[in-house]
Amino acid sequence: MVLAACVLASSMAFIDGTALPVALPRLRADFGADLASVQWVLNGYMLALASLTLIGGALADVYGKARMLRLGCVLFGLASAACALAPSPAWLIAARVAQGAAAAIVTPASLALIGATYPRAERNRAIGLWAAASALTTAGGPVLGGWLTETFGWPSVFWINPPLALVTVGILLVFAPKDERIHRRFDVIGAAILASAIGALAWALSQIGPGGARAAADATAQPRTVLAIVAGLGIVGLALYAFWERISKHPMTPPRLVENHAFLGLNVATLMIYAGVSIMFFLLPFELIDRRALSSTDAGLAFLPFTLGVGLLSGVFGGLADKIGARTMLIAGPAGAALAYVWMALGQEESLMLSVIAPMMLLGLSFAVLVAPLTASVLSSVDQTDEGLASGINNAASRIAQLAGVALAAGVASFESGYEVGLAVAAVTSIGGALTTAITPTPAAAKAGGSGEA
Numbered sequence: 224m225v226l227a228a229c230v231l232a233s234s235m236a237f238i239d240g241t242a243l244p245v246a247l248p249r250l251r252a253d254f255g256a257d258l259a260s261v262q263w264v265l266n267g268y269m270l271a272l273a274s275l276t277l278i279g280g281a282l283a284d285v286y287g288k289a290r291m292l293r294l295g296c297v298l299f300g301l302a303s304a305a306c307a308l309a310p311s312p313a314w315l316i317a318a319r320v321a322q323g324a325a326a327a328i329v330t331p332a333s334l335a336l337i338g339a340t341y342p343r344a345e346r347n348r349a350i351g352l353w354a355a356a357s358a359l360t361t362a363g364g365p366v367l368g369g370w371l372t373e374t375f376g377w378p379s380v381f382w383i384n385p386p387l388a389l390v391t392v393g394i395l396l397v398f399a400p401k402d403e404r405i406h407r408r409f410d411v412i413g414a415a416i417l418a419s420a421i422g423a424l425a426w427a428l429s430q431i432g433p434g435g436a437r438a439a440a441d442a443t444a445q446p447r448t449v450l451a452i453v454a455g456l457g458i459v460g461l462a463l464y465a466f467w468e469r470i471s472k473h474p475m476t477p478p479r480l481v482e483n484h485a486f487l488g489l490n491v492a493t494l495m496i497y498a499g500v501s502i503m504f505f506l507l508p509f510e511l512i513d514r515r516a517l518s519s520t521d522a523g524l525a526f527l528p529f530t531l532g533v534g535l536l537s538g539v540f541g542g543l544a545d546k547i548g549a550r551t552m553l554i555a556g557p558a559g560a561a562l563a564y565v566w567m568a569l570g571q572e573e574s575l576m577l578s579v580i581a582p583m584m585l586l587g588l589s590f591a592v593l594v595a596p597l598t599a600s601v602l603s604s605v606d607q608t609d610e611g612l613a614s615g616i617n618n619a620a621s622r623i624a625q626l627a628g629v630a631l632a633a634g635v636a637s638f639e640s641g642y643e644v645g646l647a648v649a650a651v652t653s654i655g656g657a658l659t660t661a662i663t664p665t666p667a668a669a670k671a672g673g674s675g676e677a
Contacts, residue, residue: 224394224397224398225336225337225340225394225395225398225399225400226337226340226341226349226352226353227394228292228391228394228395228398228399229292229333229334229336229337229353230333230352230353230356230357231387231390231391231394232292232295232296232329232332232333232387232388232391233329233330233333233334233353233357234356234357234360234387235296235299235303235326235329235383235384235387235388235391236272236299236326236329236330237357237360237364238360238363238364238367238383238384239268239303239322239326239364239380239381239383239384240268240364242364242367242368242371242380242383243264243265243368243380244265244368246368246369246371246372246377246380247261247264247265249372249376249377250264250315250377253376253377254311254312254315256312260312260316261312263316263319264312264315264316264319265319267316267317267319267320267323268319268320268322268323268326269323269425269622269626270320270323270422270425270426271319271320271321271322271323271324271326271327272323272324272326272327272330272622273421273422273425273619273622273623273626274327274418274419274421274422274425275323275324275327275328275418276327276330276331276615276618276619276622277331277417277421277475277476277612277615277616277618277619278327278414278417278418278475278615279291279295279327279328279329279330279331279332279611279615280331280332280335280611280612280613280614280615280616280618281409281410281414281475281476281611281612281615282328282332282409282611283328283331283332283335283336283611283612283614283615284335284608284609284610284611284612285408285409286402286409287402288332288335288336288339288402288610288611289336289395289399289400289402290402291328291332291611292328292329292332292333292336292391292395292399293391293392293395293396294328295325295326295327295328295329295332296325296329296388296391296392296395297388297392298321298324298325298328299322299325299326299329299384299388300384300385300387300388300389301321301385302318302319302321302322302324302325303322303381303382303383303384303385303388304381304382304385305318305321306318306319306322306378306381307378307379307381307382308378309378327615330614330618331611331614331615331618332611332614333353334350334353334598334602334614334618335602335610335611335613335614336399337349337350337353338599338602338603338607338610338614339400339607339610340399340400343603344545345545346545346599346602346603347541347542347544347545347549347595347596347599348538348541348542348544348545348595349541350541350594350595350598350599350602351537351538351539351540351541351542351544351594351595352537352538352541353595354533354537354538354541354594354595354598355533355534355535355536355537355538356534358530358531358533358534358537359530359531359534367383368380371383408473409473409475410468410471410473410474410475412467412471413464413467413468413471413474413475413476414475416460416463416464416467417460417461417464417475419460420456420457420458420459420460420461420463420464421457421460421461421619421623422457423453423454423456423457423460424454424457424458424461424623425622425623425626426453427450427453427454427457475612476612476616477609479609480605480609480612480613480616483604483605484663484664485600485604485663485664485665485666486601486604486605486613486666488659488660488662488663488664489597489600489601489604489617489660489663490601490616490617490620491659492553492557492597492656492657492659492660492663493597493601493617493620493621493624493656494620494621494623494624494627494656495557495624495652495653495655495656495659496556496557496560496593496597496624496652496653496656497620497621497624497625497628498624498625498627498628498631498649498652499557499560499561499564499628499648499649499650499651499652499653499656500560500586500590500628500649500653501624501625501626501627501628501629501632502628502629502631502632502645502646502648502649502652503564503567503586503645503646503649504526504628505628505629505632505633505636505645506632506636506641506642506645506646507522507525507526507567507579508522509636509642510571510579510642511525511579515575517575525575525579525580525583526583528580528583528584528586528587529583529584529586529587529590530587531587532584532586532587532588532590532591533587533590533591533594535591536587536588536591536592537591537594537595538595539591540552540591540592540595540596541595541596541599544595544596544599548665549596549597549599549600549665550660550661550665552592552593552596553593553596553597553600553657553660554657554660554661555589555592555593555657556589556590556592556593556594556596556597556657557589557593557653557654557656557657557660558589558653558654558657559585559586559588559589559592560586560589560590560593560653561649561650561651561653561654561657562585562589562650563582563583563585563586563589564582564586564646564647564649564650564653565646565647565650566578566581566582566585567579567582567646568642568643568646568647568650570582571642571643597660598617600665600666601613601614601617602614603666604666628649631645631648632645635648
């Protein structure tokens with residue numbers, strides 16, 4: 224029942240993220256809004272989520288995982304209702320930022336609660352089931368969003384969430400284990416510095432992406448110097464955060480996490496792997512629609528082999544990782560993904576089945592092998608008192624990697640061979656992830672070796 228509650232909680236965020244884009248044309252028409260406002264309906268949510276996810280994980284450790292998950296669900300349901308009732312674009316954008324902040328609590332708290340509920344021997348399979356449900360709800364989002372928008376209007380996309388939030392809170396109140404809170408103060412100053420720094424970096428990266436690339440071409444809309452200044456402020460902010468954490472009596476990111484080689488290596492691998500898949504996800508639609516002249520619907524269907532592979536097989540491979548260990552799978556998954564990217568690049572002139580569908584099946588299989596063991600290994604590399612923070616850091620790493628991947632893809636897309644070059648970069652980053660996991664000590668060995676874990 225706890226696993227079901229965690230799946231329902233995270234599904235709210237995933238469904239909302241994939242169902243809403245389908246409703247944007249109707250939403251824009253109803254409000255008579257411009258494209259910039261519509262873009263911020265998406266970007267406001269993503270920026271809040273990327274900026275605050277790590278903080279949400281830290282809050283789960285300090286104030287209790289089940290308690291923070293309940294609070295996050297309540298806030299997400301209320302923010303969703305505010306979105307549905309929005310009388311203007313400005314109201315909707317503000318409510319979307321609130322939704323993103325709530326999702327930044329829900330996502331790491333749900334994973335941390337799974338880690339606290341399941342023993343390590345069963346954790347891979349539990350997280351595999353969580354990942355499978357997440358993938359399937361993500362895949363169903365566009366279909367559900369389209370049907371709701373056509374039948375009831377765009378506000379109905381947001382009305383999905385309040386009932387889900389109520390059910391989740393009810394299950395948690397009855398079945399969630401008692402929270403084991405750690406007795407330390409929450410680092411408010413560190414949280415403010417970190418949120419500002421990551422928010423600045425995330426905003427700068429989002430402006431280099433598909434919407435921002437067009438804006439950057441217009442000097443009056445988004446001067447490159449502004450992007451450089453904001454990105455620089457973000458980097459300075461991260462340096463300031465690192466300094467503050469060293470002198471703070473109650474650091475949000477304890478030094479033992481930085482000294483934990485297993486935890487550090489797994490998060491570096493996460494950055495590389497998710498940057499690679501984000502590059503592919505940005506480039507492939509242009510290849511399918513612009514060069515192969517597929518419709519938007521057909522192009523979307525080309526991604527189904529990946530989504531169904533992750534959705535249907537993550538639980539299976541999560542259970543296998545419990546039996547044979549995660550290391551082999553953490554190497555094989557990124558290596559298989561790199562092979563899929565190379566296959567897509569070399570087969571560009573071949574048929575759709577050979578150059579897209581078949582490698583997407585391999586990519587779905589590779590990520591099904593990878594996702595649950597990677598997430599479970601991150602949680603297993605720290606003590607239970609740090610699992611919320613560890614989940615938050617890992618989620619933040621994947622969000623930043625996605626924004627960085629889109630920025631890299633937008634940069635190479637302007638070249639004549641941008642598709643092939645971008646996929647080559649994706650393959651290199653994915654191989655880098657495989658090599659990083661290969662040289663990273665196993666969580667048990669790292670903890671036994673005195674990485675600072677008690």
